[in-house]
Amino acid sequence: MQKLPAGRKRSYLMYTLTGLKLKNPAILAAGVLGTTGASLCRVAREGGAGAVVTKSIGPAPKTGHPNPSMIKLDCGFLNAMGLPNPSYPGFLQELEFAKNNSDVPVIASIFGGTPSEFAEVAEGLLPAKPDAFELNVSCPHAEGYGAAIGSNPCLVEAVTAAVKDVVNVPVWVKLTPNVADITCTGNAAESGGADAVVAINTVKGMAIDIESGYPILGNRSGGLSGKAVKPVAVKCVYDLYTALEIPVIGVGGVSSWEDAVEMMMAGASAVQVGSAVYDRVDIFSEIGSGIEAFLKRKGYSDIKKIIGLAHEMV
């Protein structure tokens, strides 16, 4: 065990993920509280997130789908935002603000319709010095974007390679669960040079207002997040951990430290938290301290001991 200077508290949680130093494995997921630099800083500071991922940014301004764009269900949340974003030139000032005012890694989530659009957006955001990029090839409800690319392994590889070509920071690829076998697209991301994969984006879903017969979401259908999708995410992470060499970041229904530990035991090197900010913005600190207490109680010397632990239990 590494010796620490007298009086300094040992941190069980400090570790490095694709070269980024994390003080907490709970990271803000893309598309949640990430539209403005100030909001990202609030999640980092007040919320205690180990890193923050921005709203997905594309090549041109988009207003997204009409409302209702998100509703709470008993089992989770259903949303169809439609990738609203101010375009990369419009987002530069927000990203710069987040970088200059938060002391955690800031990851830029980006999307495009083609490999060259992905590269254009990544290059366009480089002046703000994001610590990493996360490629959104998994949004289930934006025509021509997201999962339209992410369900085709050849395109996933091409998009990943195109971004890797133009940036020298880590590139994470966020995968969709709405495919027959997520390890195919995971492998494609790895072949394209991805430094990590992030799994999962939302699961396709829909809700209908029985009083009127109208689908509730403005886009008619959307993606399910929250509690309901956690077992789906755990299984995807478990399979990806087996199939890939690169780290897997687990996301989907994590709303407590127990959920985070479960996701890490399935093979996640870190977790992302999205919908759970509904209950409290400081959910990230709560998860971090919960994991730390768990590690101490169980006698694990550091967090890496639990990553993929379930795979050893056969």
Add this chain to the structure above:
Amino acid sequence: MLPLNATITQITEESSLIRTFFFDHRFEDMEPGQFVMVWVRGVDEVPMGLSRKNSITVQKVGEATSKLFELKEGDSFGLRGPFGKGFTLPAKGEKVLIIAGGVGAAPLSPYAEAAFAAGAEVNTVLGARSAEHLLFEGRFEALGKVYVSTDDGSKGIKGFVTDALKNLNVAAYDRIAVCGPEIMMVSVFRFLEEKKVLDKAEFSLHRYFKCGIGVCGACCIDQSGLRVCKDGPVFSGVQLIGSEFGKYSRDASGRRVKI
């Protein structure tokens, strides 16, 4: 929470541009200043302050509100809420000043009534573009003094609510509640800042909402990152010092737009 089906029981024409829609559900636990997401099916869903436990009062401004104006008694819309943080209720014996501009009187009217019911003294500064557009004058008059201003001078002082405010001793009030167009609210903000009473004041903000439940982040304000839909829409004057309030907001894509 799925949208509840609200059937319109009565429509009151408040002015040529403003209508009150009464519906068959009462939000008994609503805090005055909270809002509901009003779903005009097949069109859009927009935030509206509750003007009573069972009504919203709407100004026709865009596609969703125009469609809402086409609805008749017996028609229905979807409602989610009430959401957000409302105005702080006074203690018995406190003095409350309401400052309302245009349709901003809508969420302030139930607040004024709740404050009065709590035993506070409630006076109101009510402004509008003309006499015809003064909203809920009678509801405020039933509680205390009402100081009126109109842009065209058709009733009360000719000018803005700040012109009416100049004749009042704002320092004599324990609480000041403000809602109206942002241009109006920011001039009230500056006036109250000058009088050093910002700490007593609360403002109800409008921003573009997507989720309405504090998750997506579309309505966050600079530099605090506070969410208007969940941490607001009512903020204390002190929370707004040095903020984007009165300077810019963001549109549906997140681009900054000057106020």
